[in-house]
Amino acid sequence: MNYPxxxxxxxxxxxxxxxxxxxxxxxxxINLTNQYYLDAGRAxxxxxxxxxQIVKVDYPKRSAAVIKEAYFKQASTTDYNGLYRGKxxxxxxxxxxxxxxxPLINIHDHQITHMEQVVKHGGICFLIMRFSSHNETxxxxxxxxxxxxxxxxxxGKQSIPYETIKEEGYIVPFQFHKRVxxxxxxxxxxx
Amino acid sequence: MNYPxxxxxxxxxxxxxxxxxxxxxxxxxINLTNQYYLDAGRAxxxxxxxxxQIVKVDYPKRSAAVIKEAYFKQASTTDYNGLYRGKxxxxxxxxxxxxxxxPLINIHDHQITHMEQVVKHGGICFLIMRFSSHNETxxxxxxxxxxxxxxxxxxGKQSIPYETIKEEGYIVPFQFHKRVxxxxxxxxxxx
Numbered sequence: 001m002n003y004p005x006x007x008x009x010x011x012x013x014x015x016x017x018x019x020x021x022x023x024x025x026x027x028x029x030i031n032l033t034n035q036y037y038l039d040a041g042r043a044x045x046x047x048x049x050x051x052x053q054i055v056k057v058d059y060p061k062r063s064a065a066v067i068k069e070a071y072f073k074q075a076s077t078t079d080y081n082g083l084y085r086g087k088x089x090x091x092x093x094x095x096x097x098x099x100x101x102x103p104l105i106n107i108h109d110h111q112i113t114h115m116e117q118v119v120k121h122g123g124i125c126f127l128i129m130r131f132s133s134h135n136e137t138x139x140x141x142x143x144x145x146x147x148x149x150x151x152x153x154x155x156g157k158q159s160i161p162y163e164t165i166k167e168e169g170y171i172v173p174f175q176f177h178k179r180v181x182x183x184x185x186x187x188x189x190x191x
Numbered sequence: 192m193n194y195p196x197x198x199x200x201x202x203x204x205x206x207x208x209x210x211x212x213x214x215x216x217x218x219x220x221i222n223l224t225n226q227y228y229l230d231a232g233r234a235x236x237x238x239x240x241x242x243x244q245i246v247k248v249d250y251p252k253r254s255a256a257v258i259k260e261a262y263f264k265q266a267s268t269t270d271y272n273g274l275y276r277g278k279x280x281x282x283x284x285x286x287x288x289x290x291x292x293x294p295l296i297n298i299h300d301h302q303i304t305h306m307e308q309v310v311k312h313g314g315i316c317f318l319i320m321r322f323s324s325h326n327e328t329x330x331x332x333x334x335x336x337x338x339x340x341x342x343x344x345x346x347g348k349q350s351i352p353y354e355t356i357k358e359e360g361y362i363v364p365f366q367f368h369k370r371v372x373x374x375x376x377x378x379x380x381x382x
Contacts, residue, residue: 044308046268049242052258067243070258077237081272086313088279117235122277 026095029179045082088123095130101159138169217286220370236273279314286321292350329360
């Protein structure tokens with residue numbers, strides 16, 4: 001995968017300063033990108049809130065309700081969905097520090113089930129993966145992810161090799177206001 | 192609005208027993224309906240999790256992380272979205288005990304903004320309203336909601352009269368497994 005001249009340098013530079021000491025840079029980058037798309041009137045795509053099981057809430061006088069006990073729940077769908085050029089769009093985003101492969105352990109069974117349902121009903125569905133050590137972000141269509149998932153379930157590899165993702169996926173361009181410009185890929189793949 | 196023969200009796204009967212002493216019956220009914228649609232392979236529509244601002248989390252040894260302090264955040268979108276017959280679907284659901292009108296106070300400015308964006312980008316967008324005192328649930332297209340909202344902003348009525356909703360909206364059929372069978376209305380309006 002080649003970057004247009006100059007892009008790579010800019011990417012690495014900005015990334016190294018802004019990604020350092022941050023746990024959720026891919027999520028932050030996607031949120032900023034989605035906000036840019038929204039402001040530009042290009043797409044309506046949002047991250048779903050983190051699912052939480054609320055157990056105890058206090059209602060102090062004259063101030064906001066305080067959740068005093070709650071637990072994280074496993075998401076039953078992917079994290080992002082929305083609307084682009086009249087089409088339903090749905091994706092999950094994951095980051096890895098691994099240099100040679102993308103571990104499948106962070107994707108849950110019911111997320112794959114959800115992705116299969118989306119594909120079956122005619123939606124656009126994919127995975128965004130960031131290899132933070134390579135400073136590269138890839139988009140892989142859900143249809144290409146499924147075979148690796150089923151191979152894993154049958155006792156095969158627990159990850160997808162980096163080289164395979166380089167071949168089967170698409171590198172997502174980085175731009176200052178569109179830090180993960182995945183719609184550039186979607187345009188060329190689906191429209 | 193007329194029910195097919197017999198439907199009304201069945202609806203009232205089941206509703207009176209199962210809606211009593213419940214605060215979130217419309218939400219529960221929609222969640223059950225969405226699950227039915229999903230299991231039947233008809234649509235992929237989910238409620239988004241309640242948005243929560245997490246402030247403090249404890250990580251006790253050998254057990255799950257406990258959220259010790261968090262606050263409810265205002266939703267920036269509607270509560271439900273998904274995919275039906277290849278189309279993006281998006282809606283908000285509200286219940287009122289008011290007999291003569293539907294108060295607009297429960298709908299937020301940014302939810303209207305979101306609905307406008309969805310309509311502009313070619314999605315199917317609407318409001319589901321339940322008049323619990325009448326035991327009736329209506330679907331109103333977003334396009335029909337907007338004029339009332341802007342009238343309210345300009346100092347007009349703070350609610351939509353019940354009679355107007357009866358005229359401009361569509362009564363949502365009740366069925367045992369599809370307690371709020373809104374796709375029946377969507378089929379006739381958009382397909």
